[in-house]
Each structure stands twice: as C-alpha cells, then as structure tokens.
Amino acid sequence: MEKQDIVIVGAGIFGVAIGYHILKENPGKKVTIFEKFPTCGQGNTAKSAGAFRNVFSSKTNFLLADTSVDFYLDIHRQGHDIGLEQAGYLWLMSHSQLERNKDVLAKMQHNGVKLKFYEKEELKKIMPYLNTDIDPADEEARMMGLESIEKGVFGVKCGFVDADKLTRFYETEFKKMGGQVIYNTEVAMPLLEPREKLGLECEPLIWQDVEITGVRLKSGKTVNADKVIIAANSWAPNILDPVGIDCMIKSVKRQMFVLRSQKLAPLMKVEGFNQFNALPFTIFPKAAIYIRVDRIEGSVWASGHEHFGAPYLFEEDPKATDEYYDYNIYQVLRKYMPMFDGLKAANKWAGLYDMNTLDANPYIFETHNVIIAVGSSGSGIMKADAAGRITAALYAGRKEAELYGNRKFEVATLGLKHRNVEPEKFIL
Amino acid sequence: MEKQDIVIVGAGIFGVAIGYHILKENPGKKVTIFEKFPTCGQGNTAKSAGAFRNVFSSKTNFLLADTSVDFYLDIHRQGHDIGLEQAGYLWLMSHSQLERNKDVLAKMQHNGVKLKFYEKEELKKIMPYLNTDIDPADEEARMMGLESIEKGVFGVKCGFVDADKLTRFYETEFKKMGGQVIYNTEVAMPLLEPREKLGLECEPLIWQDVEITGVRLKSGKTVNADKVIIAANSWAPNILDPVGIDCMIKSVKRQMFVLRSQKLAPLMKVEGFNQFNALPFTIFPKAAIYIRVDRIEGSVWASGHEHFGAPYLFEEDPKATDEYYDYNIYQVLRKYMPMFDGLKAANKWAGLYDMNTLDANPYIFETHNVIIAVGSSGSGIMKADAAGRITAALYAGRKEAELYGNRKFEVATLGLKHRNVEPEKFIL
Numbered sequence: 001m002e003k004q005d006i007v008i009v010g011a012g013i014f015g016v017a018i019g020y021h022i023l024k025e026n027p028g029k030k031v032t033i034f035e036k037f038p039t040c041g042q043g044n045t046a047k048s049a050g051a052f053r054n055v056f057s058s059k060t061n062f063l064l065a066d067t068s069v070d071f072y073l074d075i076h077r078q079g080h081d082i083g084l085e086q087a088g089y090l091w092l093m094s095h096s097q098l099e100r101n102k103d104v105l106a107k108m109q110h111n112g113v114k115l116k117f118y119e120k121e122e123l124k125k126i127m128p129y130l131n132t133d134i135d136p137a138d139e140e141a142r143m144m145g146l147e148s149i150e151k152g153v154f155g156v157k158c159g160f161v162d163a164d165k166l167t168r169f170y171e172t173e174f175k176k177m178g179g180q181v182i183y184n185t186e187v188a189m190p191l192l193e194p195r196e197k198l199g200l201e202c203e204p205l206i207w208q209d210v211e212i213t214g215v216r217l218k219s220g221k222t223v224n225a226d227k228v229i230i231a232a233n234s235w236a237p238n239i240l241d242p243v244g245i246d247c248m249i250k251s252v253k254r255q256m257f258v259l260r261s262q263k264l265a266p267l268m269k270v271e272g273f274n275q276f277n278a279l280p281f282t283i284f285p286k287a288a289i290y291i292r293v294d295r296i297e298g299s300v301w302a303s304g305h306e307h308f309g310a311p312y313l314f315e316e317d318p319k320a321t322d323e324y325y326d327y328n329i330y331q332v333l334r335k336y337m338p339m340f341d342g343l344k345a346a347n348k349w350a351g352l353y354d355m356n357t358l359d360a361n362p363y364i365f366e367t368h369n370v371i372i373a374v375g376s377s378g379s380g381i382m383k384a385d386a387a388g389r390i391t392a393a394l395y396a397g398r399k400e401a402e403l404y405g406n407r408k409f410e411v412a413t414l415g416l417k418h419r420n421v422e423p424e425k426f427i428l
Numbered sequence: 429m430e431k432q433d434i435v436i437v438g439a440g441i442f443g444v445a446i447g448y449h450i451l452k453e454n455p456g457k458k459v460t461i462f463e464k465f466p467t468c469g470q471g472n473t474a475k476s477a478g479a480f481r482n483v484f485s486s487k488t489n490f491l492l493a494d495t496s497v498d499f500y501l502d503i504h505r506q507g508h509d510i511g512l513e514q515a516g517y518l519w520l521m522s523h524s525q526l527e528r529n530k531d532v533l534a535k536m537q538h539n540g541v542k543l544k545f546y547e548k549e550e551l552k553k554i555m556p557y558l559n560t561d562i563d564p565a566d567e568e569a570r571m572m573g574l575e576s577i578e579k580g581v582f583g584v585k586c587g588f589v590d591a592d593k594l595t596r597f598y599e600t601e602f603k604k605m606g607g608q609v610i611y612n613t614e615v616a617m618p619l620l621e622p623r624e625k626l627g628l629e630c631e632p633l634i635w636q637d638v639e640i641t642g643v644r645l646k647s648g649k650t651v652n653a654d655k656v657i658i659a660a661n662s663w664a665p666n667i668l669d670p671v672g673i674d675c676m677i678k679s680v681k682r683q684m685f686v687l688r689s690q691k692l693a694p695l696m697k698v699e700g701f702n703q704f705n706a707l708p709f710t711i712f713p714k715a716a717i718y719i720r721v722d723r724i725e726g727s728v729w730a731s732g733h734e735h736f737g738a739p740y741l742f743e744e745d746p747k748a749t750d751e752y753y754d755y756n757i758y759q760v761l762r763k764y765m766p767m768f769d770g771l772k773a774a775n776k777w778a779g780l781y782d783m784n785t786l787d788a789n790p791y792i793f794e795t796h797n798v799i800i801a802v803g804s805s806g807s808g809i810m811k812a813d814a815a816g817r818i819t820a821a822l823y824a825g826r827k828e829a830e831l832y833g834n835r836k837f838e839v840a841t842l843g844l845k846h847r848n849v850e851p852e853k854f855i856l
Contacts, residue, residue, distance in 0.1 A: 143624060144635045192737050196571060206715040206734040206756040207572045241678070241740040246785035250674050287634040306634040308796060309620050312669040328634040357674035358844060368736060416786060417851075 004030045006395070007215050007225040009187045009239060011035035012045040013163065013381050014373055015231035016170035016181075017388030022229075023177040025392050031179045032223070034215065036186035036235075041167030044233050045381065047256065047351025049292055049301060051281045052382035053089050053158040055113050057104045057425040060361050060413060061383070062111055067403035068385035069157055072166065074404070080169055083162025088273050088280035089155035092123070092130075092336070094147035097285055104425045105153065118152030126272035131336050141335055147285055149336070154273065158281065160292065163381055170388075186218040189242040190228050190370055212243065212369045227395060229371040234314055234352040236374045248363055248416070249375050250312035251352040252305075255320035257329060258347035259300045263339045267293050267300055288428040289332045299346070304329045312355070320348035353378040360424035364390050365415035371395060377424075390414065432458045434823070435643050435653035437615045437667060439463035440473040441591065441809050442801055443659035444598035444609075445816030450657075451605040453820050459607045460651070462643065464614035464663075469595030472661050473809065475684065475779020477720055477729060479709045480810035481517045481586035483541050485532045485853040488789050488841060489811070490539055495831035496813035497585055500594065502832070508597055511590025516701050516708035517583035520551070520558075520764070522575035525713055532853045533581065546580030554700035559764050569763055575713055577764070582701065586709065588720065591809055598816075614646040617670040618656050618798055640671065640797045655823060657799045662742055662780040664802045676791055676844070677803050678740035679780040680733075683748035685757060686775035687728045691767045695721050695728055716856040717760045727774070732757045740783070748776035781806040788852035792818050793843035799823060805852075818842060 006022060008015050011033045019033050037043060054066040076084040093101070109115055120132050132149040134141045171181060194208035204210045214224035230236050234251040270279040283290040289304030302325070325345045333340040356363060356375035362383060363375040373391050376383060386403050393401035394411050401409045412418040434450060436443050439461045447461050465471060482494040504512040521529070537543055548560050560577040562569045599609060622636035632638045642652035658664050662679040698707040711718040717732030730753070753773045761768040784791060784803035790811060791803040801819050804811060814831050821829035822839050829837045840846040 143626070145637060146635075198571070200755070202751060202755050204734070204737060205759075206732055207574075207717075207760055208734075209573060210734070210737050244680065244736060244738045244740055246678050246740065246783075248676075248785075250669070252672065289635075304634055306632070306638070308672060309632060309638050310672045312672055312674065323630060327628070327630050331633075332635055355674075357676075423845075 001032070001223050004032050004214070004223065004225040006031045006227045006229060007223060008033040008229045008231055009215065010043070010230070010232035010235070011040040011171065011181055011183070012043045012231065012233055013041060013167050013170070013384040014233065014376065014387055016040055016167055016174055017384040018229060018231055018373060018391045019174040019179050020170045021388035021392040022395055023174060023179050025396060027177060033179065033181045034185050034187050034217070035181060035183050038183050040171045040181065041164050043235070044351040044354070045163050045167055047254070047349055048163050048381055049256065049281070049290070049303065050083070050160050050163040050381065051089070051158070051292060052161060053155050055089060055108060055115070055155040055158060055426060057108055058359070058361055058422040059111055060421040061379070061424055062108070062113060063403065063407065063409060064362070064383040064386040065379065066112070066157065067405055067407050068383050071385040071404040072161060075169065082166045082169055084159065085276055085278055086157070086159040086274065087276060087278040089158035090273065090280040090282045091153040092149045092282065092284055093151050093153055094285040095150045096147060098150055101426070108426065114156040116154040116156060118154060120150055123149065123152050126270060129266055129337060129339050131338060134335070144331065144335070145286065146332065146335055149285060154280065160281065161381065166381065187215045187239060188218045189216050189239055190214070191216045191222050191224070192243050227369060227371065229373065229391065231373050233354045233374065233376070233380070236354065236372065238314065240372070245367055245370060245372070247372050247374050248356065248358070249354045250357055251314045252310050252312055252355055253315065253318045253350050254303060254305060254353055254378065255324050255350045256301055256303045256348065257320065257325045257345035259302060259340070259343050260298065260346045261343050263343065264300050266339065268295055268298060283428060284332055284336050286332045287328070289329055290428065291333070302329050302333060304332065314352070318350040318352060320350040322348070358423070359421050360427060361421040362387060362414055363416070364394060364411070366394055429460070429651050432460050432642070432651065432653040434459045434655045434657060435651060436461040436657045436659055437643065438471070438658070438660040438663070439468040439599065439609055439611070440471050440659065440661055441469060441595050441598070441812040442661065442804065442815055444468055444595055444602055445812040446657055446659055446801060446819045447602040447607050448598045449816035449820040450823055451602055451607050453824060455605060461607065461609045462613050462615050462645070463609060463611050466611050468599040468609065469592050471663070472779040472782070473591050473595055475682070475777055476591050476809055477684065477709070477718070477731065478511070478588050478591040478809065479517070479586070479720060480589055481583050483517060483536060483543070483583040483586060483854060485536055486787070486789055486850040487539055488849040489807070489852055490536070490541060491831065491835065491837060492790070492811040492814040493807065494540070494585065495833055495835055496811050499813040499832040500589060503597065510594040510597055512587065513704055513706055514585070514587040514702065515704060515706040517586035518701065518708040518710045519581040520577045520710065520712055521579055521581055522713040523578045524575060526578055529854070536854065542584040544582040544584060546582060548578055551577065551580050554698060557694055557765060557767050559766060562763070572759065572763070573714065574760065574763055577713060582708065588709065589809065594809065615643045615667060616646045617644050617667055618642070619644045619650050619652070620671045655797060655799065657801065657819065659801045661782045661802065661804070661808070664782065664800065666742065668800070673795060673798060673800070675800050675802050676784065676786070677782045678785055679742045680738050680740055680783055681743065681746045681778050682731060682733060682781055682806065683752050683778045684729055684731045684776065685748065685753045685773035687730060687768070687771050688726065688774045689771050691771065692728050694767065696723055696726060711856060712760055712764050714760045715756070717757055718856065719761070730757050730761060732760065742780070746778040746780060748778040750776070786851070787849050788855060789849040790815060790842055791844070792822060792839070794822055
C-alpha cells in the first residue's frame with residue numbers, strides 16, 4: 001500500500017469519529033483505518049449498552065459528553081437514523097446514596113447538568129411494580145445490603161443511541177470524503193525504524209536514531225504513514241507495549257444479559273419520564289445494576305458490576321456467564337422489580353472497558369509521532385464526537401479544539417504531561 | 429499460618445527495607461515477608477549493576493537517593509560489609525549532551541548534588557586508553573551517531589554496593605527483630621473477601637461488601653493479615669491486576685554482560701577519580717552504555733539501552749543474548765575504549781526495570797488496605813532505605829516520614845491522588 005498521511009488503528013466509535021473529523025478538516029488527505037473485525041464498531045462498541053448521558057462530575061467529562069450528545073441530537077434532527085431516543089437516565093437512590101452524592105449532585109447542576117428529582121410517591125405512581133421499600137424482615141435483602149429507594153435522580157440530556165448505527169454514520173461520512181477502511185486486518189504494532197537503515201535483521205539497534213513511520217500488520221506487511229493514531233480501546237496496550245509506549249489503561253470485563261418475557265411488558269411503555277413513554281436507562285441502588293429496554297425487540301438488557309475487586313484482564317474474546325446473571329444481577333433486580341422473578345437470561349455477551357484508573361477521563365496525547373486516544377472508561381460512545389474533534393486539533397497542532405456548539409477545549413488537558421482534569425466522582 | 433499484622437510480598441531490596449523500618453517502628457508486630465525465590469534479593473535486585481547515585485534532577489528522587497546513600501555510608505562506617513565503594517559516577521559527555529543537559533546540571537547542583545567536571549585533557553591523562561576524539565573519517569562512528577567526548581561530569585556521592593549484601597543486611601536485621609521471611613513461596617494475589625460470607629464458591633458477588641484480608645498463595649493457601657504490602661517490583665501487576673488495583677508500572681528488560689580479559693587490566697586501577705583508585709561507574713555518550721568494574725573478580729560489567737522503543741513486556745525469566753552485546757553495546761564500547769576490541773561476553777544475565785513511565789519517581793500509596801511500593805524505574809537499590817521509611821510512615825498513618833539524617837518527607841507526594849513530584853530529567 002502506498003504511504004498514507006494518516007493511519008488510524010481501530011474502527012470502533014472512537015476510530016471512525018476521529019477519521020471523520022480529521023478528513024473534514026483535511027480534505028484530500030490519505031487516511032486509512034485498519035480494523036481487525038469484518039465491519040465497523042464490532043469490538044467493544046458493539047458490546048455497550050448504547051446509552052448516553054451528560055451526567056458527569058468532572059467538568060471535562062461533562063463537556064466531552066454534553067457536546068457529543070448535542071452533535072448526536074443534531075444529526076438525529078437532520079434525519080440520520082442513529083437510533084437516538086432521549087429517554088433519560090434514572091438513578092434510583094437510597095437515602096445513604098443521596099447523602100453521599102449530595103455535593104456531587106449539586107456540583108453537577110452548578111456545572112450545567114440538567115437533573116430532575118422524583119419523590120418516592122411519584123416513582124410508585126409511574127412504576128407501580130417498583131418495590132421502593134425493602135422489607136426490614138427480608139433477611140436476603142439485608143444480607144445483600146439493599147436499601148429502600150428514596151428518590152429518583154433523572155438526567156434529562158440522556159438516553160440511547162444504536163451504537164452500530166452511530167458508528168456506521170461516521171464510517172459512511174468518512175468514506176464519502178475519500179477515507180478508506182480496511183477490514184479483517186489487524187495491526188500488530190507501530191512500525192519502528194531507524195532513520196538510517198543498515199539492512200540488518202536485528203535493527204533497530206540501541207545506538208540508532210529511530211522513529212515511528214507507520215504500522216506493522218499482523219500479517220507481517222508494513223504500511224508507512226506520516227502519523228499513526230491508536231483508537232484501539234482495550235487492544236491499545238497490546239499494540240503499544242511492543243514499542244515502549246504506555247497508554248495507561250487497564251481492561252475490565254462487563255457482562256450484558258438480555259431478558260425476554262411477557263412479564264416485562266409493563267416496562268415497554270412507561271408514562272411520566274419522557275415524551276416517548278420509554279423507560280429511562282434505570283440504575284438500581286446496588287452494584288450499579290441497571291436495565292435498559294429495547295422496545296423494538298421487546299426485551300430488557302441488564303448489567304451491573306462490583307465497585308471494587310473486578311480483575312483487570314485483557315481477553316481477546318471475553319465471555320458472559322449465566323452464573324454471573326443468576327447470582328449477581330438477578331438477585332438485586334428481583335428485589336426491586338419482582339416481575340423479574342424466575343427469569344433467565346435469553347442472550348448474553350461481554351465486552352471490555354478500557355479504564356483510565358486514575359481519573360476516568362479519556363487520554364488523548366501524542367508521543368513519538370503516535371496519537372493515542374483511549375481510556376474512555378466505558379463511556380466512549382457518549383464522548384466520541386468530542387474525542388474526534390480533539391484528536392483532529394492535536395493532529396493539526398492546535399492548542400484548542402472547537403467542540404460541537406463552538407465550545408472551546410484545551411487539548412493538553414487530556415494529555416499526560418499537562419493533564420488537568422478532575423477525577424470523575426459520579427461513576428455508575 | 430496465624431493471622432499476621434503485616435504481610436509483605438517480595439524480599440527484594442524494597443521488601444526487606446520496608447520490613448526493617450516497619451519492625452523498627454513497631455517492635456513486636458507480626459510481620460511476614462513472602463518471597464518466591466529461595467533467598468532474598470534474587471529477583472531484579474540481583475540483576476542490577478549495584479550502583480548508587482544521588483544525581484537526579486527530580487527533587488524527590490534526589491532526596492530519596494541522597495538519604496538512602498547516607499544511610500548506606502553510615503552502616504558501612506559502622507563496619508557492616510555491604511560492599512560499598514564510593515567510586516563515583518562518570519558521565520562522559522559530548523558537546524551536544526552538555527548543551528542539552530546544561531540547565532539540568534545547574535539545577536541539580538543548586539539542589540545540592542555535588543558534581544565535579546573533568547576537562548577532556550584531564551580525562552586523557554587519567555585514562556590514556558580513552559578515545560575522546562571520534563575520527564570524522566570513521567564512517568562507522570558517523571553512522572552510529574558517535575560524538576567526541578568533551579567533558580567528564582563526575583557525581584561524587586555515587587558508587588557501588590553489593591546488592592546481595594545490602595539486601596542481606598536488611599533481612600538479617602529484620603529477622604533479629606522477630607520478622608519472618610518465608611522463601612520459595614509465591615503470592616498469587618491479595619485475598620479479597622466479603623465482609624459477610626455466605627459460603628458460596630462464586631463469592632465475592634458484586635453486591636457484597638468486600639475487603640482485602642490477606643494474601644492468597646500460589647499453592648491456594650490463604651494467610652490473613654491486617655495490612656498487605658506489595659513490594660514485588662515487576663511482579664506487582666500480576667499480583668494486583670486480579671483484584672483490580674492498578675499499580676501503574678510497565679516492565680522493561682535490561683541486559684548485563686561480563687567481560688574478562690587481560691586487555692582490561694588498565695581499568696582495574698585508575699588514579700585520579702577517588703581514593704580507591706577505582707574506575708567510577710562510567711557512562712559513554714551513546715545509548716546510556718555504561719561499564720563498571722568488579723575488582724574482586726577482575727571483570728568489567730557492561731550494559732546500555734535504547735532511549736525509545738524498548739518493548740514493555742513482563743517475562744518471568746528474561747534472558748540476555750550475545751547478539752545484544754555484539755551488535756549494540758560492543759560496537760560503542762570499542763570505539764571509545766579500543767581495549768574492548770575483539771572481546772566477547774564471558775557471562776550475561778537480564779532483569780526487568782519496573783518503570784514509572786510518567787515521571788520515573790517511585791509510587792508509594794495505599795488503597796483498599798493494600799500498600800504498594802513500586803516503580804523504582806531501575807534505581808531501587810539507591811532509594812530503598814527512603815522507600816522503607818516512607819512506607820513505614822504510611823503504615824503508621826503519618827503524613828510525614830523522617831528520612832535518614834532527620835530530613836522530612838511528605839508521604840502523599842509519592843501517591844496517586846496528591847502526587848507532587850517532578851518528572852525525572854536526568855535519566856541514564
């Protein structure tokens with residue numbers, strides 16, 4: 001392949017959004033995305049819940065998500081089908097959670113996050129099947145540390161997109177501008193070459209001046225490029241470690257389960273939260289256990305995770321297990337929504353979050369001619385548009401990126417050297 | 429085994445120094461060190477060059493090393509044989525290196541690092557076999573980017589210790605105070621247990637409240653402890669990842685080669701740098717290639733590494749290769765010291781550096797009842813005493829540690845949340 005101006009590794013939501021914004025700013029540049037899967041968004045993008053929110057305590061996370069969501073709302077209004085439904089997020093919170101999060105909730109509202117609060121009585125009216133009050137005599141519930149629901153905290157600028165459709169939107173627009181995506185092709189590592197080659201097999205030698213000049217594919221072939229951009233999510237360390245670049249992320253597995261039953265019919269039409277009569281993305285007051293409804297399929301998706309102790313582990317093909325649903329998620333669901341009683345998972349899958357364990361904001365930085373955009377920490381879809389614009393600004397050498405809606409963003413704040421972000425305090 | 433007050437993982441130099449300082453502060457506590465090797469200091473400690481220096485640009489690194497070296501000098505004066513020889517460090521620098529490092533050298537002197545400068549003519553007088561002037565007609569040297577030596581920058585408070593003897597000093601004192609070291613016993617991970625156990629095999633479940641209560645050995649046995657301290661260097665991520673603790677380090681291989689030959693006799697007695705007539709630890713102006721003399725064995729050790737591009741890779745048992753010496757180190761050595769011409773490595777080994785890729789200062793922090801002391805980035809021996817004192821202060825809950833010589837150190841500066849260190853600019 002002829003030398004590219006830019007090679008992007010990964011056609012997940014980050015990769016295609018980056019490709020789109022770079023080509024929009026640099027028409028005519030030769031940009032190629034390499035993707036190991038047969039089509040776009042088939043890695044961790046495909047495994048996500050497809051939910052979006054602007055409800056973050058970190059001002060940076062808020063700005064990344066808020067502007068990305070604005071862009072998604074805009075293209076949705078323009079008639080692009082990205083499966084967008086602004087159904088809201090509903091955190092069902094116990095008294096102790098409200099107390100713990102009091103300052104964070106106030107800060108987020110101060111920063112511009114639009115929240116609504118539902119009193120317990122309202123919740124009961126809207127969702128009569130919701131068990132807001134944990135029976136003090138329920139020994140199981142006590143053992144599980146379940147608490148009664150006191151309030152609903154509702155994020156307004158939140159909802160769902162179809163992750164696949166959104167990824168395809170960017171990929172299509174990227175291709176329309178002349179961008180190339182090569183599928184079924186895995187990048188092994190950046191291509192590290194001496195500036196002055198000797199033709200020895202053991203090059204580069206330690207006294208040689210080296211530079212990154214492209215990528216080496218798993219097949220052994222090499223492709224030269226003026227700039228390499230790594231948007232490979234959990235695969236990024238495997239690609240970058242071999243050339244001694246630390247992208248600072250750890251992978252953690254998240255499992256998703258699909259429930260199908262006539263019993264769940266009441267969740268398909270819920271009046272009182274939004275104009276669509278859709279159940280918001282709903283989070284229960286334990287172990288971040290959440291459900292979302294897929295009204296087209298008539299199913300409910302459920303997930304959740306421990307707050308501490310989940311292993312950091314990269315797996316090429318992580319698997320969900322029925323036991324994980326049965327012992328972990330189901331036990332909590334059935335206590336708060338007894339309609340789940342007796343239901344088994346009809347489908348399941350697992351993906352990885354590429355965690356920034358330090359502050360749970362993304363990393364976007366350049367080193368040795370490689371731009372790295374990783375660490376979405378499970379909220380990549382809702383920050384992808386901003387990540388694309390910031391990466392394009394970094395590529396262009398601009399100090400400031402302009403996010404959707406003409407909101408300015410200092411590029412260096414997401415880097416390593418001059419990083420300046422608040423650790424995220426509002427984590428599912 | 430009965431419940432311990434403290435379990436330390438790793439009897440390398442960090443582990444034994446931590447054990448020593450904790451028991452000194454807390455006589456009578458039950459402290460056990462677990463070590464996978466048959467004796468202490470057999471991991472990466474044994475693979476090091478055993479050199480020490482206080483020559484660091486980061487004020488933190490300087491303080492850690494300077495006080496640790498003071499302690500080693502003190503015990504050496506008291507008659508403990510730790511193989512200490514204050515022979516100095518000699519950086520042979522080219523004009524361009526001196527220019528590049530001008531500010532850093534001035535800053536270090538300002539901070540209290542004692543440096544002496546040797547003009548080229550003095551170097552020639554002391555080491556007539558040193559080729560200070562690269563022949564412009566030498567095509568090989570040009571291709572290798574070798575530059576003439578302009579000056580010697582000499583670190584006074586620098587030299588060698590016997591890494592094994594120093595580790596044994598701490599281990600012996602630790603045991604005298606009642607500390608226990610259990611060898612040939614590998615820790616798999618911290619023991620993560622629910623506060624309220626159900627007796628299920630799949631525990632902990634995601635809705636359980638969990639805590640770290642000790643360690644799980646590779647054998648499957650568990651040992652309870654009030655506090656777990658991880659001082660396992662490159663092995664730390666393998667131990668901590670399984671419970672979702674990010675210790676922020678990457679491993680990189682470093683290879684050491686031993687040369688033996690009558691040709692090297694002039695290096696065994698070098699008059700003009702120190703009272704011992706010992707060749708200082710000598711660094712050449714390319715690829716951090718350095719030599720040290722082992723006068724007891726009559727041999728020369730040599731190593732070096734690329735400044736960028738070395739893979740981050742954990743290996744249980746990394747190996748040195750003759751090719752690495754022949755193509756990388758030897759080529760530079762013979763140009764600056766032709767006496768190496770034709771010499772092959774008589775012995776070799778490899779170890780790992782546990783790199784802090786962000787700022788090359790150590791990490792010492794506590795999370796979820798686990799204290800982690802890692803990231804020595806190749807200078808663990810020369811910072812171990814300070815690391816031991818800081819870890820002991822963290823264990824005791826003190827904000828300030830007292831390093832050797834009554835120098836105060838704010839413990840939180842080496843942590844993740846309130847980290848406050850300068851990125852190290854003076855790297856070999």
